[in-house]
Amino acid sequence: MxxxxxxxxxxxxxxxxxxxxxxxxxxxxxxxxxxxxxxxxxxxxxxxxxxxxxxxxxxxSEAATGAMRDYLAQAPGLFDRADSPRRGLELLLGELDRHTGLDPQSLLFIEAYLAATRDDALRGEISAVVAEFRSRVADWLGRCGVADPDGTAAVLAAAIDGVLMHRALSPGMSGADVAPVLGRILAPAAGERGPHETEGTGDPA
CATH class of the missing domain: 1.10.10.60 (Homeodomain-like)
Known part of the structure; x- marks a missing residue:
């Protein structure tokens, strides 16, 4: 060899x-x-x-942002398995259920966010990673007919980060608890229906 x-x-x-x-x-x-x-x-x-x-x-900085980018890049695979915005959200939050808020992946994200508050360059790098994630979520939400996909993606990303950070303080908060609350912002745009909603009902087929 x-x-x-x-x-x-x-x-x-x-x-x-x-x-x-x-x-x-x-x-x-x-x-x-x-x-x-x-x-x-x-x-x-x-x-x-x-x-x-x-x-x-x-x-x-390179280690943290690289790990964050690799982790968030898994999201499109979850969306490909979803047949509606609600199901995509459930899968995304279900993925978070693997984390306690004190596991290495969670702590890496939290430490990186904290360090970014004191480092302009790191803040810019993490912002770019988060922007990539939001863009992928917004593209998927747009295809599903969700109103204001860019704004909705931004709020979802922030809410998911918040859930992750609170998981250590509230370990009983599961994805199943959070999904119905966040799901309320996934309303379709006026005059549009999600890909699996029936005419006139607004309910999943």
């Missing part, structure tokens, strides 16, 4: 550092992560951390 090239070894170190950074953000908190901590956990020298990234902050 051919030995890895220098470039391949470099990509592997970089990937490992990004993975380790995500875990440490959740375990220790954004501001507690240090170069030494990252190097020890990844099994590399501290010098390699700064060889691959201009700073610890740059590494944490």
């Amino acid at each position: 051919a030995r890895p090239t220098t470039a391949e070894r470099g990509r592997e170190v970089r990937r490992k550092l990004l993975d380790v950074a995500c875990r440490l953000i959740a375990e220790r908190g954004w501001t507690a992560v240090s170069t030494r901590m990252l190097a020890d956990r990844a099994g590399v020298t501290p010098g390699l951390v700064h060889y691959h990234f201009s700073s610890v902050q740059a590494l944490l």
